[in-house]
Amino acid sequence: MKSDKVKLPPYTTAGKFWKSLLICLPMIFITFFFLTGGEPDFSDTTNSIAFILVFLFLNFLFFKIIYTGKTDKFRATGFILFAVFLSLVFITNMVETREGMSFSSADLLECNIPFCHIVITMILIPIVFTNSIIFPGSILDGFAPVSTMLILWILASIALGKGFCSWGCFYGGWDDGFSRIRKKPLVKNINTIFRWFPFAVLLLVALSAAMTLTPTYCEWACPFKTVTEFEAVTSTETLIKTIIFLLLFLGLVIVLPILTKKRIQCGMFCPMGALTSFTNKVNPxxxxxxxxxxxxxxxxxxxxxxxxxxxxxxxxxxxxxxxxxxxxxxxxxxxxxxxxxxKGTPVNKRNTTARTLFVFSGFLFLAIFSGGTFQMGIIRIINILTTGSFF
Amino acid sequence: MKKIATICGYIWAVLCLLIVLIMFPGLGFFSKQLASLPFMKINPIYSGGDVEQIKECKNYTLQIHKPVFEALIGESSEGFIQISWIWKDSLPGILNDSIDYNTDGKPDFIITVYTTNGDIQINPLNEKVKALIASAQTENGWIARIKLKK
The missing domain is CATH 3.30.70.20 (Alpha-Beta Plaits)
Incomplete structure (x- = not known):
């Protein structure tokens, strides 16, 4: 070993090819099963190419996590690309079904708006008082219904705690990605008091949503509308909302993460991050x-x-x-x-089992959750390259 | 004691891994179970409320929803009523319906929808009926919401 920088982490798998491969075998089988839906069918060339690329990509990342003993770089690669691909697939779907990124009054009145996990922060108090969900979505049908997204978040939070924010959230990859652009931060020494700011946002949106019975953060402050969908600009109010979410995306997700090398939106603004922090208390x-x-x-x-x-x-x-x-x-x-x-096991030593159990759980969630999106995204890219159309 | 804590810790961690494993295959089942809980329904502010009256007309079906006066606690002094039209064959050029939402035998307002340009006229016959607050053409019909005072 020449220096500390190249020293392999003291995990029993690090640098050991066959042992690492053995640990990766369950991941290989599970991802094969989920990516093929349990029924492998290679009759369609485009679908087969998408499957092979995604299968190899995900398992390569997991193998590197185990073999190198390094987590963040390979996790972030999958996590960031998940965010980008989700937006690609979501936006192209919107263009296909609604001919644009905006949803209409009819979508609102017919409750056709996809539910995202951040809305959970706003529905909790109204559930207690009104016994209902304050969101123009569907409970069980359509794309991203309320019950499915709720179950996903509840189970992911039990299994990963706030690890959900770095291994599963399909928005987090955006500011994670932008925070990695510069080698060194231009703005340093951010006061750690800002880590409490999401809790203030959580309190504000939970109370304002309860008082008005509207998902206030979604309507007024969600920066990720920029990369998913938003209300059609038909009035001064919707124009102001559009300007706000564009500025928030620019500031919290692009500019500040680049300047600070911190995940500003996730760590210093997102109310869902604040709520999910509490699940760290019940996660092992x-x-x-x-x-x-x-x-x-x-x-x-x-x-x-x-x-x-x-x-x-x-x-x-x-x-x-x-x-x-x-x-x-x-x-x-x-x-x-x-x-x-x-928790409960001895501290003060790097434990291969603890690391393997966590990264396996975290990466498995990321792989299954993102796999379909990656495949769909690749199919869309192949389509646009070969036919000039996404569909 | 430390050994028991260690064993419990590992069991807990393995259970978390199992949760991730069963989460996706069981997503449909878990979602249905959750959806069956009493609070898993869309608030009437968004769903438009339950349909209270259905009128079959020549070219369309008219649905008059229950007036919505939702508030966090109790009822709000302002609300709305949703009217939905569902086409049978083709889109009629003009819809003209008198609505008796409180079923007292007297119409509360007359609503006219010019489907070609989306114009809607409300003629209130009851002082509690105010103005149009939202309307949209849907895939097979039209929806309008009219502001009401309690």
Whole structure:
């Protein structure tokens, strides 16, 4: 070993090809099953190419996670591309079915709006008081119905805790991606008090939604409308809403993440991130710091994209409860003092089993959740290249 | 005690992995189970409320929904009523219907829809009926919402 930088992490799988492959075998079988829907059919060339590319891509990423002992770089590759492909597929679907990215009054009045997990923050109080869902969507039918999205979020949060925000959320990849563009941040030393801001946003949107019985964040403040769908501009009000979400996307998802190298939208604004933070309390996986190995260099604090590390949390030997378990601090620590950990098990050592169990769960969720989107996206790209049309 | 905590921790972690494994194959089943819970219904503010009267006309079916006065607690002093038209064969040029939403035997308003240009006229016959607040042509009909005072 020449230096700490090239030293392999002390996992029993790192650098061991056959052992890593053995651990990847279940992932290979499971992804094959889910990507083919349990019924492999290679009669269509375009579909077959899409399947092979996605299958190889996802399993290559997981193999690299196990073999190299590094998590973040390979997780982020899948996570960021998931966000991009979801927008590609979603927007092209919108263009196909509605001839544009905007939804109409008829879609609103007929409750045809897809439900996204962020809306959960706004429906909770009204559910208690009105015994109903305040959203113009469908409970069980159509694209992204309420019950399916609720179940996905509940189960993903139980299984991954706030890891959902770094392994499953189909929006998070946008600011994760933009936060990686610059090598060094232009704006440094962001006060960790900003990690509480999403909780203020959560409180505000939950109360305002309850008082008005409207999903206020969706209507007025969601930056991700820019890459999905939005209300057609037919009045001054809808024009103002459009300007707001475009500016929020530009500021919170593009410019500030580039300048700070932090996931500003996810870590400092998203009300869903705040709500999902509480699920870390009921999830067995967390991130710990080995105080014997830690040299207080502060690199982890600088690298953490959502401000979940500061001198106080490092002193306590664990990340703050807003941690989304992305693995960036673990990979960046030059002393290999930070590690995934299972609650109840001994701390202060890098444990291969704890890491493997978490990254397997996290990546499996990402792979199954994103697999269909990746395949559909590739089919659309092949179509546009070969026929000039997405469909 | 430490050993028990360790075993429990690992069991908990393996259960989480199993949740991810069963989540997607069981998504349809879990969604249906969740959808059957009493609170899993769209609020009338968005759904338009339950259909209370159905009138069969020559070219279309007219649906008069229950007036909606939803509030977080109790009822709001302002609400709306949704009227839906569903075409039978082809789109009529003009729709003209008198609506008696409170079923007192007297029409509460007359609504005219010019389907060719989307213009809608409301002629209130009851002081509680105010103005049109939303309307849209749907795939097989038309929807209009009219503001009401309680």
């Amino acid at each position: 996986f967390d991130v710990r710091i080995d105080k014997e190995k830690c040299k207080d260099c502060g690199i982890c604090e600088i690298k953490c994209p959502i401000l979940s590390l500061d001198p106080t949390s490092i002193e306590k030997g664990k990340t703050h409860f807003v941690c989304s378990k992305c693995g960036k601090c673990i990979d960046a620590c030059p002393n290999q003092a930070i590690h995934y950990h299972i």
